[in-house]
Amino acid sequence: MKVKVDVELVHLLGKSLSNCERKAAHEYFLALAACNTVVPTVMEMPSSRNVESNAADASHEDLRLIDYQGESPDEQALVTAAAAYGYTLIERTSGYIVIDILGERQRLDVLGLHEFDSVRKRMSVVVRCPDNTVKVLVKGADSSILGIIARTSSDSQAAFIEGHTNDVVRATESHLHEYSSQGLRTLVVAAKNINAEELEQWQHYYDEASTSLTERAGMLRGAASLIECNLNLLGATGIEDKLQDGVPDAIESLRQAGIKVWVLTGDKQETAISIGLSCKLLNSSMQHIIIKGTSKEACQNLLAEAKATYGISRNDRQINFSKRQKSVDTDEGEGIQGRRVSGTTEMHSPLALIIDGTSLVYILESDLEQELFDLATSCKVVLCCRVAPLQKAGIVDLIKSRTNDMTLAIGDGANDVSMIQMADVGVGISGQEGRQAVMASDFAMGQFKFLKRLLLVHGHWNYQRVGYLVLYNFYRNAVFVLMLFWYILYTAYSTTSSLTDWSSVFYSVIYTSLPTIVVGVLDKDLDQKTLLRHPKLYGAGHRQENYNSKLFWLTMTDTLWQSLVLFYGPFFSYKRSTIDIWSLGSLWTIGVVVLVNVHLAMDIQCWTSFTHAATWGSIAVTYACLVILDSIPALPNYWTMFRLAMSVSYWLNILLITCLALLPRFVVKAMNQRFWPSDIQIVREAEILKKESDN
Numbered sequence: 001m002k003v004k005v006d007v008e009l010v011h012l013l014g015k016s017l018s019n020c021e022r023k024a025a026h027e028y029f030l031a032l033a034a035c036n037t038v039v040p041t042v043m044e045m046p047s048s049r050n051v052e053s054n055a056a057d058a059s060h061e062d063l064r065l066i067d068y069q070g071e072s073p074d075e076q077a078l079v080t081a082a083a084a085y086g087y088t089l090i091e092r093t094s095g096y097i098v099i100d101i102l103g104e105r106q107r108l109d110v111l112g113l114h115e116f117d118s119v120r121k122r123m124s125v126v127v128r129c130p131d132n133t134v135k136v137l138v139k140g141a142d143s144s145i146l147g148i149i150a151r152t153s154s155d156s157q158a159a160f161i162e163g164h165t166n167d168v169v170r171a172t173e174s175h176l177h178e179y180s181s182q183g184l185r186t187l188v189v190a191a192k193n194i195n196a197e198e199l200e201q202w203q204h205y206y207d208e209a210s211t212s213l214t215e216r217a218g219m220l221r222g223a224a225s226l227i228e229c230n231l232n233l234l235g236a237t238g239i240e241d242k243l244q245d246g247v248p249d250a251i252e253s254l255r256q257a258g259i260k261v262w263v264l265t266g267d268k269q270e271t272a273i274s275i276g277l278s279c280k281l282l283n284s285s286m287q288h289i290i291i292k293g294t295s296k297e298a299c300q301n302l303l304a305e306a307k308a309t310y311g312i313s314r315n316d317r318q319i320n321f322s323k324r325q326k327s328v329d330t331d332e333g334e335g336i337q338g339r340r341v342s343g344t345t346e347m348h349s350p351l352a353l354i355i356d357g358t359s360l361v362y363i364l365e366s367d368l369e370q371e372l373f374d375l376a377t378s379c380k381v382v383l384c385c386r387v388a389p390l391q392k393a394g395i396v397d398l399i400k401s402r403t404n405d406m407t408l409a410i411g412d413g414a415n416d417v418s419m420i421q422m423a424d425v426g427v428g429i430s431g432q433e434g435r436q437a438v439m440a441s442d443f444a445m446g447q448f449k450f451l452k453r454l455l456l457v458h459g460h461w462n463y464q465r466v467g468y469l470v471l472y473n474f475y476r477n478a479v480f481v482l483m484l485f486w487y488i489l490y491t492a493y494s495t496t497s498s499l500t501d502w503s504s505v506f507y508s509v510i511y512t513s514l515p516t517i518v519v520g521v522l523d524k525d526l527d528q529k530t531l532l533r534h535p536k537l538y539g540a541g542h543r544q545e546n547y548n549s550k551l552f553w554l555t556m557t558d559t560l561w562q563s564l565v566l567f568y569g570p571f572f573s574y575k576r577s578t579i580d581i582w583s584l585g586s587l588w589t590i591g592v593v594v595l596v597n598v599h600l601a602m603d604i605q606c607w608t609s610f611t612h613a614a615t616w617g618s619i620a621v622t623y624a625c626l627v628i629l630d631s632i633p634a635l636p637n638y639w640t641m642f643r644l645a646m647s648v649s650y651w652l653n654i655l656l657i658t659c660l661a662l663l664p665r666f667v668v669k670a671m672n673q674r675f676w677p678s679d680i681q682i683v684r685e686a687e688i689l690k691k692e693s694d695n
C-alpha cells in the first residue's frame, strides 16, 4: 500500500511541539497509531533495498518490514497512513505499545483498552506517555464522538483548541459530510489528557469491571463512559471502501431475477447512499424516502407522510410480497411503476427507502413495525444505515415473520453474524474482516459477485432437480405398491405376493435407486451461461413451477394409470394360459423396473455418460439379478427367467406396458411444449437451435 502524504501536514509535523496546531497533529497521529487492535509483525527481510509492501521501514540499521495484521481493514489502513507520516507502530503487547515517532522510539504503557462495540460505536485506549502524562485516545463514528466533545476546553494549555472548538467542530462536520458523500467511511479522532484524580477513579472502575464475572460488558462500558467525555476533537479520517468487482452487475441480475435487494449497513447515511449509487442499487431517477426521526412520534409522522404521498395501503400479513411486487413492478425494464391508488393509476418513479438506525430503534420496538413493513415492501430498494448488528437481524425477522418469502443474508463482518443466522439462507464472504461471518454461514464465498452464480445457476438447477425428484420418488414407490394392490384384489385379499421377497427388497434398493441419485445430482435443464444471461428464468422457483399441488395430483393420477396398465397388461394377456404365479411375478418385476426407468429417461434433460449408465445399467442389473436368483434351485422361482425369455409374448408384454403406460404422459408433455411452453422450455429450444446452427 502506497500512501501519498500531504506536504502541508508533513511540514507541520516538522515544527516544535510547543505549537498548538503541531501538538494536535501529534496527538492525532498518536491516536491513529495507538488506538486500534492492529498487531504489527516484524518480518526480517533479505537486505535488498526498495522492497515495496504495506509496511514501513522500521529499523535504522537493517531493513525490516512490518506487516500489520488486524481484524478490520480500516484500522490497518489508518496505521499504515500514520506510519507514512512518521508514526510507525512497531510493537504491541497487552501492556505497552512501541511507536517510532519521527525516528525516535517511544514506549507507551497501556493502562486500559475499551474495545469497539456497536453500542458505543467507538473505541479508546488509555496510555501513559514517556513524559508521564496520561492520555485517552478515542476514535469512532462521528455520531458517537461529536456528542462527547468538550465544547469549552478545560485544558489550560490548549488555548488554541479552547478558542476554536466550535469552529473546529463545524469544519470537521463539513469535512465529514464531504468525505461521506464521496462514499468514504469516516471516523472521528479525539483525545484528552487525564489528571491523577480522574485516572484513579477510572482505574478503580476499570479494574473492577475487567475482573468481574457477571455483567462484565456493561461495567466496562460504564468505565469507558467515565473517561470518554469532554474530549478534544483532533480530526477525522475518510477511508475508501472499494467495491469488489462485479457487484453492480450481480445486484442488477438479482433484481431482474425478481429478488429484492436490501442493504443493511453500519455506515453513515451519506456513505451508504453514495455506495448505493456506485453499486447501481440506487439511481438518480428514484425518489428517496428518508426516514430519520429522533423520537417515536417523529418516525410515525414520517412513515404516515410517506405512505400518504405515495398512496401505499396496508399490506396483509402472510402473503408473498414478491407476488404482490409482481403486480407493482409492471414496467421494471423502464424503471416505471404503475401503482393503483383508489381506482386511478398514478405513475411515479420507483421508490427507495432510506432509513437510519435510530429510527429503526423506535420503529422495531413499537407498533410501527407494520407501517415500516408496508412502506418497505412497496419500495424497490431499501437501504438501512447506522444499524447495529442486532437490528440487522431484527429487519430480517420482520420480513420472515410477515411473509412466506425466503430470506438470504450476505455479509463479511462480525457485525453481520446475527443477520446471517436469522435469515433462511446465510452467506458469508471470507474477506479481510475475519472469519466470524463465514463460520456462521451456510455458504461461504470469496466475493460478493459469486452470489449471482450461487442463486441463478446452482439455485435454479437444484430447485428444478429437487422439485422433479420429489414427484418422481412419490411416483416410483406408488406405482410399485399400487401394482401389488391390484393383485391382492384377485387373490381374495389374501395378501399373498406374486413377487419374490428378493424382488420386493431389491426394487427400491438396487433396481431403481441409482438413476434417481444420478439425475438428482447431474441433471441440468439449461446451460449455466444461458441462466446467467437470462436472470428472469430464476422466477420459475418463485412461481413454484416445478413442484406444486397441481403437479402432484397430476403425477398421482398418472401413477394410477401406469399401475393399472402394469398390472392388467400381463393379467389379460396370460388370462387364458396356465402360467404359474412366479413367472407372472417375474414379468411384473421387470415391467415396473423398465417402466420407471424409461419414465425417468423421458424427463432427463441433460444426458451424460453417467445418466446413460445409470438408467440403462439399472435395467441390465435387474436382469442380471433375476438370472442369478433364478438359477438358485432352493428358491421358488428356480429357472423361471430362462423359460420366460424363450417366449415372444414376454418381450411383447414389456414393450406394450411401457408404451401404453407412458402414452398419456407423452401426449400431455408434447401438447404442453407445443402450445403452452414455459419460459424455460422456450430458452431451452433456443439453446438447442443455437447449438445446432453452431455445429
Ligand SMILES: Nc1ncnc2c1ncn2[C@@H]1O[C@H](COP(=O)(O)OP(=O)(O)OP(=O)(O)O)[C@@H](O)[C@H]1O
Pocket (backbone or CB within 6 Å): 072, 075, 116, 118, 121, 122, 123, 139, 140, 141, 142, 186, 187, 264, 265, 266, 267, 268, 387, 388, 389, 413, 415
Ligand atoms: N474499530 C473501530 N474503532 C472505532 N470505530 C469503529 C470501529 N469499527 C467501526 N467503527 C465505527 O462504528 C460504525 C459501525 O460499525 P459496524 O461495524 O457496525 O458497521 P460498518 O463496518 O460501518 O458497516 P457494515 O455493516 O457495512 O460492515 C462504523 O461506521 C464506524 O464509524
Ligand SMILES: [Mg+2]
Pocket (backbone or CB within 6 Å): 266, 413, 415
Ligand atoms: Mg464492518
